[in-house]
Amino acid sequence: MKRVYVNEQWCLGCHLCEYNCAYANSPKAGQGLYGMVDALKDKPIFPRITIESTDEDASCADPSQTAISYAVQCRHCTDPICVKSCISGALHKENGTVVIDHDKCVGCFTCILVCPYGAITHDDTGAVQKCELCLKNTAGKPACVAGCPNAAIVFEER
Amino acid sequence: MKQYVIIGNGVAAAASIEGIRSRDSQGLITVVSKEKYPVYCRPLISYLLEGKTDLTRMQYRDPDFYKNNKAEVLYGVSAEKLSSGKVELDNGSSLPFDECIVATGSDPFVLPFKGLDTVENKYTFQTLDDALAIEKAIRKDSRVFIVGAGLIGLKCAEGLTGRVGSITVCDLADRVLSSILDAPTASIVQKHLEKNGMSFLLADSASEFKKNADGAYTALMSSGKSVDFDILVLAVGVRAGTRLVKEAGGKVERGIVIDEACRTSLDHVYAAGDCAQTMELTQGTSKVMAILPNAYLEGYTAGVNAASEDAGSPAAVFDNAIAMNSIGFMGLHIMSAGSAPEGCQVYEEKDQDHWKKLFTKDGYLTGFMLVGDIDRAGIYTNMIRNRIPLSEVDFESMKKLPNLYAFGEKYRHHILTGEV
Numbered sequence: 344m345k346r347v348y349v350n351e352q353w354c355l356g357c358h359l360c361e362y363n364c365a366y367a368n369s370p371k372a373g374q375g376l377y378g379m380v381d382a383l384k385d386k387p388i389f390p391r392i393t394i395e396s397t398d399e400d401a402s403c404a405d406p407s408q409t410a411i412s413y414a415v416q417c418r419h420c421t422d423p424i425c426v427k428s429c430i431s432g433a434l435h436k437e438n439g440t441v442v443i444d445h446d447k448c449v450g451c452f453t454c455i456l457v458c459p460y461g462a463i464t465h466d467d468t469g470a471v472q473k474c475e476l477c478l479k480n481t482a483g484k485p486a487c488v489a490g491c492p493n494a495a496i497v498f499e500e501r
Numbered sequence: 502m503k504q505y506v507i508i509g510n511g512v513a514a515a516a517s518i519e520g521i522r523s524r525d526s527q528g529l530i531t532v533v534s535k536e537k538y539p540v541y542c543r544p545l546i547s548y549l550l551e552g553k554t555d556l557t558r559m560q561y562r563d564p565d566f567y568k569n570n571k572a573e574v575l576y577g578v579s580a581e582k583l584s585s586g587k588v589e590l591d592n593g594s595s596l597p598f599d600e601c602i603v604a605t606g607s608d609p610f611v612l613p614f615k616g617l618d619t620v621e622n623k624y625t626f627q628t629l630d631d632a633l634a635i636e637k638a639i640r641k642d643s644r645v646f647i648v649g650a651g652l653i654g655l656k657c658a659e660g661l662t663g664r665v666g667s668i669t670v671c672d673l674a675d676r677v678l679s680s681i682l683d684a685p686t687a688s689i690v691q692k693h694l695e696k697n698g699m700s701f702l703l704a705d706s707a708s709e710f711k712k713n714a715d716g717a718y719t720a721l722m723s724s725g726k727s728v729d730f731d732i733l734v735l736a737v738g739v740r741a742g743t744r745l746v747k748e749a750g751g752k753v754e755r756g757i758v759i760d761e762a763c764r765t766s767l768d769h770v771y772a773a774g775d776c777a778q779t780m781e782l783t784q785g786t787s788k789v790m791a792i793l794p795n796a797y798l799e800g801y802t803a804g805v806n807a808a809s810e811d812a813g814s815p816a817a818v819f820d821n822a823i824a825m826n827s828i829g830f831m832g833l834h835i836m837s838a839g840s841a842p843e844g845c846q847v848y849e850e851k852d853q854d855h856w857k858k859l860f861t862k863d864g865y866l867t868g869f870m871l872v873g874d875i876d877r878a879g880i881y882t883n884m885i886r887n888r889i890p891l892s893e894v895d896f897e898s899m900k901k902l903p904n905l906y907a908f909g910e911k912y913r914h915h916i917l918t919g920e921v
Contacts, residue, residue, distance in 0.1 A: 346920070348917065348918050348919075349917040349918060350918075351913075351914070351917070393877075395904050395905060395906050397906065411906065413913070413917060415905060415917065418916060418917075418920075418921045420921050421920065421921070424794070427516075427794065427797045427798060427801070428793065428794035428797065430512075430542045430544050430545065430793045431542060431545060431554070431558075431559065431561070432542070432560070432561040432562055446558050447554070447558050447559075449545060449548040449553050449554055450553075450829065451544070451827055451828065451829065452827045452829065452834055452836070452875060453793065453794065453827045454879075455827065455836075455875060455876070455877070455878055455879060456825060456826075456827040456836050456838065456875075456878055456879055456882055457794060457825075457879050457882055458877075458879035459879055459880065459882070459883035459887075460879070460880070460883075460905065460916055461876070461877030461878075461879055461880045461903055461904070461905070463879070464876070469829065469832060469834075501918075501919060501920065
């Protein structure tokens with residue numbers, strides 16, 4: 344199946360993917376740039392993709408190297424431990440994609456406790472969020488990839 | 502065609518069905534369900550009281566789960582006796598089996614408090630029926646007294662917050678959540694709960710219950726204090742459901758002893774979930790770890806092995822069980838995993854809203870405790886469960902913030918550029 348993969352050497356660390364993700368999954372999604380400003384400007388954002396960057400996290404910095412950054416989002420594991428650990432049955436697989444039924448989720452965060460990649464996140468109300476490859480929102484395909492200016496993340500079959 | 506009998510109908514049982522069906526699409530599966538409901542996850546009952554879920558949404562699997570998996574469920578039936586190749590039921594019939602999976606969960610135990618029989622309004626908090634009975638009993642002005650400040654007692658208290666007049670919780674231990682938190686972290690949690698209206702009587706226990714003339718009750722505490730209440734919830738603790746296996750001559754300690762293939766000491770009998778006892782990875786001792794992820798992983802493993810030909814080495818193993826918990830109370834999240842073994846080193850960070858403790862020993866991360874900031878904690882859990890040596894990780898970076906960079910380029914590329 345198609346997944347989002349990272350080309351670390353092309354990542355600029357610009358965080359656009361985080362903004363595009365937060366917007367694509369917001370109630371204002373699909374309303375163009377004005378909608379994006381409305382949804383994100385001056386607000387804390389809760390994307391389902393996270394940039395790790397040696398530039399920004401001093402604890403990772405190694406002055407002898409050029410800065411490294413890359414995006415992390417759900418790997419849609421073949422055998423996902425989050426699904427097996429979910430107490431409510433909210434997390435499940437649909438055609439290979441790990442998706443969450445928000446009606447069933449009670450926000451216990453057991454999935455965050457077990458995801459080996461730190462890929463499951465939550466919003467400010469405590470609701471669990473995860474990458475569903477934008478298959479359920481208006482973007483229809485990963486908004487992080489569509490908006491990446493440098494092909495540092497790609498959506499493809501490998 | 503193999504005949505499978507699964508005793509119990511909780512998450513471990515559902516996982517057993519899925520494990521069996523991953524290998525055997527034809528065998529006959531019969532589930533013996535004491536409760537009259539399809540599989541639901543017991544920890545959800547506090548969310549039911551709270552209104553965060555309902556009877557439909559709390560179903561663990563689709564309505565067609567049993568049908569799609571060709572499993573027959575006998576509702577309202579208990580297993581009475583387990584013997585070689587046969588389970589006897591309380592309705593007088595018996596079920597022959599080739600493979601049996603015991604997923605009997607645990608039952609609350611009730612201490613013989615003096616005067617307890619004078620309290621009509623008393624409940625345990627373990628099953629959906631318990632929650633529905635409490636739901637029916639509470640009024641806006643009910644004074645609720647909960648005995649036990651562990652996970653069950655406090656989740657019950659949270660579920661009732663805002664729905665009753667007052668909530669008082671007592672525990673013999675000197676802190677809340679004594680099974681998962683140490684004293685300093687427990688005190689943060691306690692303050693948070695008190696701010697949300699709960700009252701605590703810790704290091705104290707009820708010595709006697711009395712019914713008063715007005716129909717309400719009073720608990721006399723060993724400290725000399727007393728608590729007036731209308732509704733009593735007993736959440737002292739649970740016991741693994743070991744009876745069937747014990748009486749059949751199987752090896753039982755605190756729970757049914759199982760190996761990494763989830764086999765009991767009895768031939769063709771497996772056990773999974775809260776009734777079972779298995780090796781805890783970070784301590785190397787066999788323990789009952791009554792948590793949902795382990796129930797699923799054991800149930801699935803038992804199912805796969807039950808459905809496979811016995812060819813010496815088991816088809817599936819679950820050999821990295823650790824104790825772990827993620828629990829939240831009114832917006833405050835708490836996570837713990839693994840253990841703090843004797844002589845371990847402790848890395849600690851704290852400020853007003855968060856507290857982090859990481860435990861390392863002999864070159865491995867063995868456990869952690871997080872209060873408040875829990876983001877990406879699974880990266881730590883993975884280090885514990887998969888025994889990733891600290892020498893392979895930039896732990897200086899990792900201990901401040903869980904990240905994938907600290908594992909180095911090879912691991913990172915493996916995860917982010919390929920299928921995992």
